Amino acid sequence: MNPFRSAILALLFLLPVPAKVLAADPPAVEFFSPQGKVKGVRQVTARFSDQMVTFGEPGTASPFDIQCPEKGQGRWADGKNWVFDFEKDLPAGVKCEFRTRPALTTLAGQALREQSFTFSTGGPAIRLSFPREGNESIDEEQIFILVLDAEVTKQTLLDHAYFSVQGIREKIGVHILDDEERKPILDSVGFRSFAVTIRKSIITSVRSAEIRPEEMPPIVLIRARQRFPSGAEVRLVWGAGITSLTGVATDENQSLPFVTRKPFTAGFTCDRERKDAPHSPASHAPPIQRLGPLGSGAEDRPERAGQQIV
Numbered sequence: 001m002n003p004f005r006s007a008i009l010a011l012l013f014l015l016p017v018p019a020k021v022l023a024a025d026p027p028a029v030e031f032f033s034p035q036g037k038v039k040g041v042r043q044v045t046a047r048f049s050d051q052m053v054t055f056g057e058p059g060t061a062s063p064f065d066i067q068c069p070e071k072g073q074g075r076w077a078d079g080k081n082w083v084f085d086f087e088k089d090l091p092a093g094v095k096c097e098f099r100t101r102p103a104l105t106t107l108a109g110q111a112l113r114e115q116s117f118t119f120s121t122g123g124p125a126i127r128l129s130f131p132r133e134g135n136e137s138i139d140e141e142q143i144f145i146l147v148l149d150a151e152v153t154k155q156t157l158l159d160h161a162y163f164s165v166q167g168i169r170e171k172i173g174v175h176i177l178d179d180e181e182r183k184p185i186l187d188s189v190g191f192r193s194f195a196v197t198i199r200k201s202i203i204t205s206v207r208s209a210e211i212r213p214e215e216m217p218p219i220v221l222i223r224a225r226q227r228f229p230s231g232a233e234v235r236l237v238w239g240a241g242i243t244s245l246t247g248v249a250t251d252e253n254q255s256l257p258f259v260t261r262k263p264f265t266a267g268f269t270c271d272r273e274r275k276d277a278p279h280s281p282a283s284h285a286p287p288i289q290r291l292g293p294l295g296s297g298a299e300d301r302p303e304r305a306g307q308q309i310v
Contacts, residue, residue: 093244
């Protein structure tokens with residue numbers, strides 16, 4: 001044999017062999033979704049590296065032990081892909097863990113590596129506000145109706161939500177309207193028109209023409225602890241740390257910009273037909289009427305809900 005060739009073969013025998021060559025990796029879940037923080041979850045999917053079941057066996061058990069407060073139903077889409085469908089879109093504040101069952105094996109009898117996957121739908125967030133985000137004529141003592149994606153703990157809302165106002169260095173805290181304060185406001189808006197507006201904007205899972213009260217998302221009414229200056233930029237900051245009733249907190253700020261209305265001004269003009277003619281009698285506008293907490297016409301126009309005109 002050629003001496004040079006013999007030396008090459010000897011070196012090859014001395015090189016380390018990768019573990020994957022000596023022993024193949026055990027079967028495992030090679031894809032799982034969702035993971036981390038995800039809003040609006042409706043389905044979980046998992047793909048296994050090896051064939052797990054004979055396709056078409058409806059009674060096959062779930063490959064996961066599931067810890068989740070929301071109900072759903074699992075099924076095999078084929079021999080390697082498993083799907084779990086929740087009964088509804090998950091609200092905020094939900095944590096779920098999917099852990100492979102102990103002693104789980106492939107169709108060929110090989111044991112799977114134990115794995116765990118978690119996801120959260122995050123802390124509470126504002127889905128819709130009245131007045132709408134970007135409104136440039138809010139009142140100096142504006143009441144804000146906030147439609148949320150989860151119930152919040154009131155103390156964390158008081159601790160972490162605030163208003164940032166042009167010309168004022170300090171953060172302005174919020175006041176949460178209690179049931180006695182909010183009832184006349186929501187009644188004046190009118191549940192039906194308010195529900196229709198919310199349905200068109202954010203509720204996609206309701207198929208009927210009407211929305212029952214129990215289908216409405218959480219709603220909170222707040223106002224600033226001090227009066228806004230006129231013509232100022234106002235920013236409602238829904239801060240990190242606001243927590244759902246299930247204990248899941250927001251991890252970043254959500255900011256909604258507004259502008260307060262400009263100060264009221266009045267002008268006077270006097271018309272004359274000729275330079276030396278007497279002034280025409282001035283016509284006077286009707287007196288300004290003091291309006292309710294939501295302004296004129298709020299009952300018929302939900303988009304104006306929360307707009308306080310004084």
